[in-house]
Amino acid sequence: MTEHSLTEEIRQIGRRARNAARMVMSASPAVKAQALTILAELLRTRQAEILAANTLDVQAAATAGMDPARLDRLAMTPAVLAAMAEACLQVAAMPDPVGVIETQWQRPNGLLVGKMRVPLGVVAMIFESRPNVTIDAAILCLKAGNAVILRGGSEAIRSNLALAALLHESLKRSGLPPDAVQVLDMTDRAAVTELCRLDEYVDVMIPRGGESLVRAVCAAATMPVLKHYMGVCHLYVDEGADPDMALALAFNGKVQRPGVCNALECLLVHEKEAPAFLPRMAERLGAAGVTFKACPRSLPLLGASALPLQPEDCGREFGDLTLAVLVVDSLDAALAHIDRYGSRHSEVICTNNHAHAMRFVREADASFTAVNASTRFNDGGQLGLGAEIGISTSKLHAYGPMGVRELTTAKFVAFGSGQIRE
Amino acid sequence: MTEHSLTEEIRQIGRRARNAARMVMSASPAVKAQALTILAELLRTRQAEILAANTLDVQAAATAGMDPARLDRLAMTPAVLAAMAEACLQVAAMPDPVGVIETQWQRPNGLLVGKMRVPLGVVAMIFESRPNVTIDAAILCLKAGNAVILRGGSEAIRSNLALAALLHESLKRSGLPPDAVQVLDMTDRAAVTELCRLDEYVDVMIPRGGESLVRAVCAAATMPVLKHYMGVCHLYVDEGADPDMALALAFNGKVQRPGVCNALECLLVHEKEAPAFLPRMAERLGAAGVTFKACPRSLPLLGASALPLQPEDCGREFGDLTLAVLVVDSLDAALAHIDRYGSRHSEVICTNNHAHAMRFVREADASFTAVNASTRFNDGGQLGLGAEIGISTSKLHAYGPMGVRELTTAKFVAFGSGQIRE
Numbered sequence: 032m033t034e035h036s037l038t039e040e041i042r043q044i045g046r047r048a049r050n051a052a053r054m055v056m057s058a059s060p061a062v063k064a065q066a067l068t069i070l071a072e073l074l075r076t077r078q079a080e081i082l083a084a085n086t087l088d089v090q091a092a093a094t095a096g097m098d099p100a101r102l103d104r105l106a107m108t109p110a111v112l113a114a115m116a117e118a119c120l121q122v123a124a125m126p127d128p129v130g131v132i133e134t135q136w137q138r139p140n141g142l143l144v145g146k147m148r149v150p151l152g153v154v155a156m157i158f159e160s161r162p163n164v165t166i167d168a169a170i171l172c173l174k175a176g177n178a179v180i181l182r183g184g185s186e187a188i189r190s191n192l193a194l195a196a197l198l199h200e201s202l203k204r205s206g207l208p209p210d211a212v213q214v215l216d217m218t219d220r221a222a223v224t225e226l227c228r229l230d231e232y233v234d235v236m237i238p239r240g241g242e243s244l245v246r247a248v249c250a251a252a253t254m255p256v257l258k259h260y261m262g263v264c265h266l267y268v269d270e271g272a273d274p275d276m277a278l279a280l281a282f283n284g285k286v287q288r289p290g291v292c293n294a295l296e297c298l299l300v301h302e303k304e305a306p307a308f309l310p311r312m313a314e315r316l317g318a319a320g321v322t323f324k325a326c327p328r329s330l331p332l333l334g335a336s337a338l339p340l341q342p343e344d345c346g347r348e349f350g351d352l353t354l355a356v357l358v359v360d361s362l363d364a365a366l367a368h369i370d371r372y373g374s375r376h377s378e379v380i381c382t383n384n385h386a387h388a389m390r391f392v393r394e395a396d397a398s399f400t401a402v403n404a405s406t407r408f409n410d411g412g413q414l415g416l417g418a419e420i421g422i423s424t425s426k427l428h429a430y431g432p433m434g435v436r437e438l439t440t441a442k443f444v445a446f447g448s449g450q451i452r453e
Numbered sequence: 454m455t456e457h458s459l460t461e462e463i464r465q466i467g468r469r470a471r472n473a474a475r476m477v478m479s480a481s482p483a484v485k486a487q488a489l490t491i492l493a494e495l496l497r498t499r500q501a502e503i504l505a506a507n508t509l510d511v512q513a514a515a516t517a518g519m520d521p522a523r524l525d526r527l528a529m530t531p532a533v534l535a536a537m538a539e540a541c542l543q544v545a546a547m548p549d550p551v552g553v554i555e556t557q558w559q560r561p562n563g564l565l566v567g568k569m570r571v572p573l574g575v576v577a578m579i580f581e582s583r584p585n586v587t588i589d590a591a592i593l594c595l596k597a598g599n600a601v602i603l604r605g606g607s608e609a610i611r612s613n614l615a616l617a618a619l620l621h622e623s624l625k626r627s628g629l630p631p632d633a634v635q636v637l638d639m640t641d642r643a644a645v646t647e648l649c650r651l652d653e654y655v656d657v658m659i660p661r662g663g664e665s666l667v668r669a670v671c672a673a674a675t676m677p678v679l680k681h682y683m684g685v686c687h688l689y690v691d692e693g694a695d696p697d698m699a700l701a702l703a704f705n706g707k708v709q710r711p712g713v714c715n716a717l718e719c720l721l722v723h724e725k726e727a728p729a730f731l732p733r734m735a736e737r738l739g740a741a742g743v744t745f746k747a748c749p750r751s752l753p754l755l756g757a758s759a760l761p762l763q764p765e766d767c768g769r770e771f772g773d774l775t776l777a778v779l780v781v782d783s784l785d786a787a788l789a790h791i792d793r794y795g796s797r798h799s800e801v802i803c804t805n806n807h808a809h810a811m812r813f814v815r816e817a818d819a820s821f822t823a824v825n826a827s828t829r830f831n832d833g834g835q836l837g838l839g840a841e842i843g844i845s846t847s848k849l850h851a852y853g854p855m856g857v858r859e860l861t862t863a864k865f866v867a868f869g870s871g872q873i874r875e
Contacts, residue, residue, distance in 0.1 A: 053792070057816055130815050136837060142826055144836050147815070151848050235849055255677060255849040276871040283873035370475070392866045393552055393569070394479055404564055404869030413874065414566050414865060415558060426573050426862040427657055427677040428850040440848040443836060444814050447826030449698040451705035452835065 037217070041225040044180060044213055045232030048153045051210035052178035056150045058207060060127035066205035067123035067170055073197040074116040074166075078109060084193035085162065092186045100290065104161050105187060115166045118418050122170045125417055128439050129176040142450050146441040150176030152234035154438065155226055156420070157182045157248055159240035162190040167418045168237075169198050169212045175438035178211045180233065182226060184240075185218035192216060227251035235428075239421045257429060257437075259421045261348040262292030262376035264406040267365040267391070269382035270301040274308050276403060277381040281312055281354075283405040284379070286319045289352050292422065293377045293399075293409040296348055297355040299365045300329070305358045309333055321352045328358035346372035362387050369395050375424045377401075377409040398424055398431035459639070463647035466602060466635055467654030470575045473632035474600035478572045480629060482549035488627035489545035489592055495619040496538040496588075500531060506615035507584065514608045522712070526583050527609060537588045540840050544592045547839055550861050551598040564872050568863040572598030574656035576860065577648055578842070579604045579670055581662035584612040589840045590659075591620055591634045597860035600633045602655065604648060606662075607640035614638060649673035657850075661843045679851060679859075681843040683770040684714030684798035686828040689787040689813070691804035692723040696730050698825060699803040703734055703776075705827040706801070708741045711774050714844065715799045715821075715831040718770055719777040721787045722751070727780045731755055743774045750780035768794035784809050791817050797846045799823075799831040820846055820853035 055063075074081070085107040092105055128148045135145035154177045158164045165181055172179035183191040195214035202209045215222060227236065230253040237257045238248035249256050266284055268277040284295030300308055309332035313323065323329075323337040324344045330337055333356060344355045345368075359365045362380075369378055377399040380391040388402040399409035409431065411419025416434030423429040429437040477485075496503070507529040514527055550570045557567035576599045580586045587603055594601035605613045617636035624631045637644060649658065652675040659679045660670035671678050688706055690699040706717030722730055731754035735745065745751075745759040746766045752759055755778060766777045767790070781787045784802075791800055799821040802813040810824040821831035831853065833841025838856030845851040851859040 056818075138835070138837055142830065149815075149818075149848075149852075255847065257849075273871070279871060279873050287874060388868075392868075393571075396478075396571075397864065399865045399867065401867035402869060404867050404872045405874050407874040408564065408867060408869075408872065409865065413560070414867070415560055425677065426571075427679075430571075430862045431865045440852045442819065443821045443831065443853045445821065445823035445826050445830060445836070446810075446814075447824060447830075449695070449701060450826045450830070451701050452709055452827050452829040 037221055038225055040217075041222065041229060042232075044215070045153070045229045047210040048178040048180050048213060049232045051208040052150070052153050054208050055173065055178055055211045056129070056152075056176045058176065060129075062205050062207065063127065063173055063176070064123040066173060066201045066207055067119045069204050070166075070170070070197060070201035071116040071119035071123070073201060074112050074119065077197060078112050081112060081190065081193045081197070082107060082109070084189040088187055088189045097186065105190075107162060107190060111163060115163055118167065119170055121417055122174050122435070125174065125435065127174065128436055132444065133441065140450050141448065143446040145444050147444045148436070148439045149442050150439055153178045153180065153232055154235055154237060155180040155182070155229070155233045156237045156239065157223055157226065157244065158238070159184040159244060162187045162194060164239065165191050165194045165214065168420055171418055171420050171435050171438055173211060175435050177438055178213075180213050180215065180226065182215040182217075182222060188216065188218055223248070224251055228253055230254040237421055255428070257421065257423050257433065258425050259292070260424045261374055262294070262422075262424075263296050263346050263348050263372060263374040264293060264377040265297045265299055265365075265369050265373060265379070266295055266406065267299040267359070267362070267369075267378075267380045268301060268304055268308060269362060269380055269384060269387050270303045271383050272301075272304060272381040273383065274304070274311065277304075277308060278312055278315055280379065280381055280403070280405050282316055282319070283407060285316060285321055285352065285354050287407060290350055291407075292348075293406050295354065295406050297345070297357070297372070299357050299359050299368060301365075302328070302358050302360055305329060305332060309356070313337070316354065319352070321354050324353060324355045326357040329356045346374070348374070362390065366391070366394055369397075373397055375426075376422070377406040379404060379406050398422065459643055460647055462639075463644065463651060464654075466637070467575070467651045469632040470600040470602050470635060471654045473630040474572070474575050476630050477595065477600055477633045478551070478574075478598045480598065482551075484627050484629060485549065485595055485598070486545040488595060488623045488629055489541045491626050492588075492592070492619060492623035493538040493541035493545070495623060496534050496541065499619060500534050503534060503612065503615045503619070504529060504531070506611040510609055510611045519608065527612075529584060529612060533585060537585055540589065541592055543839055544596050544857070547596065547857060549596065550858055554866065555863065562872050563870065565868040567866050569866045570858070570861045571864050572861055575600045575602065575654055576657055576659060577602040577604070577651070577655045578659045578661065579645055579648065579666065580660070581606040581666060584609045584616060586661065587613050587616045587636065590842055593840055593842050593857050593860055595633060597857050599860055600635075602635050602637065602648065604637040604639075604644060610638065610640050645670070646673055650675055652676040659843055677850070679843065679845050679855065680847050681714070682846045683796055684716070684844075684846075685718050685768050685770050685794060685796040686715060686799040686831075687719045687721055687787075687791050687795060687801070688717055688828065689721040689781070689784070689791075689800075689802045690723060690726055690730060691784060691802055691806060691809050692725045693805050694723075694726060694803040695805065696726070696733065699726075699730060700734055700737055702801065702803055702825070702827050704738055704741070705829060707738060707743055707774065707776050709829060712772050713829075714770075715828050716772075717776065717828050719767070719779065719794070721779050721781050721790060723787075724750070724780050724782055727751060727754060731778065735759070738776065741774070743776050746775060746777045748779040751778045768796070770796070784812065788813070788816055791819075795819055797848075798844070799828040801826060801828050820844065
């Protein structure tokens with residue numbers, strides 16, 4: 032495709048999304064719920080065509096030499112489809128956020144003022160690999176009354192287009208415009224660049240994927256971006272913390288799923304706890320395959336296989352079973368370390384000291400700060416938002432997991448009886 | 454100053470703001486309120502030095518040929534200073550937003566999850582003319598726990614630096630870092646360009662001023678921008694509306710203060726009301742000096758001085774006593790006009806029809822939609838937010854008047870007893 036025709040094609044997609052957004056914005060809650068219910072049914076009855084398309088994607092990716100971890104994330108199964116259908120029904124059953132007046136107050140002149148939740152308009156999402164993101168993003172945007180443009184990775188293109196066919200059928204059967212969800216079949220980088228220039232039609236861009244994708248979209252986008260950078264998450268084991276609890280939190284944070292953004296990357300231990308805690312920790316996590324990068328004070332406590340911590344290991348998202356370990360003097364030292372090296376994602380303290388708990392929760396600068404709980408809970412499903420469209424690590428608009436509510440905004444509404452300004 | 458040293462100087466300002474932000478973020482509500490109370494006192498006791506500095510600004514501006522309307526906005530009086538002091542006391546008395554957990558819920562595993570209001574960090578604001586913005590922005594940012602960098606217009610530089618001296622004294626006397634409020638003494642455009650590149654230190658940029666300033670900042674800024682574009686505000690007079698009320702709303706919207714963003718620019722009148730309403734409206738508003746740009750159907754109803762509406766008059770912010778007038782067939786036609794030509798600022802319907810009122814309030818796409826009230830109410834003070842730092846016409850983060858709350862964000866906090874993820 033020539034550059035000129037690609038630009039025009041993407042602009043037409045933007046215009047169609049804007050027109051669809053006008054209709055979806057005022058669709059009734061019942062109509063939107065119906066579309067989601069029909070989609071759930073189609074994900075069951077037309078399983079075979081989705082799995083067939085996915086098999087072609089997986090075969091092509093395997094031939095191209097994709098590594099097993101990524102292949103595993105690409106592959107869909109009947110269980111994956113059943114979970115998608117379940118997500119559709121859950122989102123359908125959630126209260127519709129659009130048009131709700133959340134708070135109201137009255138002015139001295141009798142003007143009744145409120146804030147009403149309204150859709151953002153057109154959302155564009157650029158993501159990689161997992162085809163379930165296609166369904167999650169589409170159903171959350173639809174529930175929030177937005178139109179969405181989805182551009183998934185080339186490796187999942189057949190799966191995504193097969194899912195798009197079901198999405199379009201569910202929209203049509205509910206009387207909603209099929210352009211409310213557009214899945215791009217253009218998988219080259221140029222299409223991403225063009226999307227990033229579409230500020231006339233797109234209200235917000237959401238990149239979800241590796242750091243290079245997120246950085247490229249942030250640099251190119253002319254509209255606001257809700258970004259999800261890397262997660263460099265810490266657990267601070269305070270003086271007097273319950274060592275069994277601290278051990279369970281460290282194990283869960285690092286071992287349960289080391290590749291994700293809310294996994295634990297760095298353990299900070301108070302110097303009073305280190306001598307007893309660190310050898311136990313090293314034994315338990317070491318048995319699960321964890322290797323340690325240790326500061327000079329923790330190195331002697333972590334066994335022969337521990338390596339010395341390098342300067343670049345602080346603030347690093349290892350993405351595997353590597354854990355940085357540092358001994359600190361105090362809560363203040365732990366907070367200072369997090370302030371310097373954290374990525375504003377997920378920060379946890381294990382403590383029995385109430386004042387320390389409250390200080391940590393307030394002062395650690397992250398989208399999720401917690402006491403005596405695993406970093407792995409920083410997730411829309413785990414926190415009770417229903418499905419999520421990503422985890423924002425920037426502070427504007429949304430900070431942390433973004434669900435349906437974060438795909439809306441609030442405008443001021445006022446009901447008067449002829450009030451004028453004096 | 455060479456370009457290199459300007460870059461370095463601005464970067465140092467950014468670093469100092471970031472360091473100050475860490476301290477202000479955890480300042481207690483009492484300390485912040487004390488700083489605001491001291492500032493109110495200084496604005497009274499040191500009136501003379503502020504007024505002397507302002508007189509120099511006004512004299513210089515008059516010599517340079519500034520027009521009387523702008524000179525009037527630049528000039529400060531004892532009454533203006535008293536109003537500033539009052540604003541400080543009002544903001545001091547408001548509830549402190551920082552650290553408040555607004556909602557909490559419990560997960561099935563017992564994890565208590567909440568959303569806590571936290572500061573944004575460092576705010577940078579670039580604005581023109583009126584020196585009271587310096588105080589409004591500084592006190593709102595301080596209350597919200599942010600550090601702020603303020604860059605006002607060159608015409609107000611002496612006034613702004615005199616106000617900065619009082620701000621610094623109030624911060625110091627409260628034990629807060631003076632760098633929490635930095636007023637730039639660099640008034641050239643290059644300083645704005647450098648500020649726009651300071652994303653390492655600045656969390657959000659707020660331009661407030663003319664359209665060219667806002668567009669320039671949006672184009673150059675590498676951090677999120679909360680923008681305040683022009684206001685193209687409509688009043689739709691529905692079939693069956695109370696004509697006296699409609700007249701009062703039109704008069705108030707257009708005449709009370711025609712130069713501001715929430716003034717009325719375009720009147721849409723239902724065809725059934727037009728024959729009786731428009732001649733009355735033309736007489737009343739005409740007597741106040743309003744001139745009309747009329748569509749073919751309204752032109753014969755508006756008297757001899759009305760001019761034919763030109764295509765560019767739709768969607769235009771006149772900023773003076775000019776009003777566009779169109780006759781429309783229906784509520785749908787009015788909404789379609791607003792959708793096409795509105796600027797997402799303030800849209801009002803005058804109606805007695807409940808279904809039309811609710812449809813208009815929901816469907817008009819603007820930061821403020823109202824029934825039977827003047828467009829002029831789209832203002833932080835009028836809506837009850839206390840002081841405002843601007844009116845956002847973009848939907849991300851804030852939409853409409855931005856007060857203290859909009860200068861914070863909300864993070865997830867969780868209180869557990871050792872929960873791990875299964």
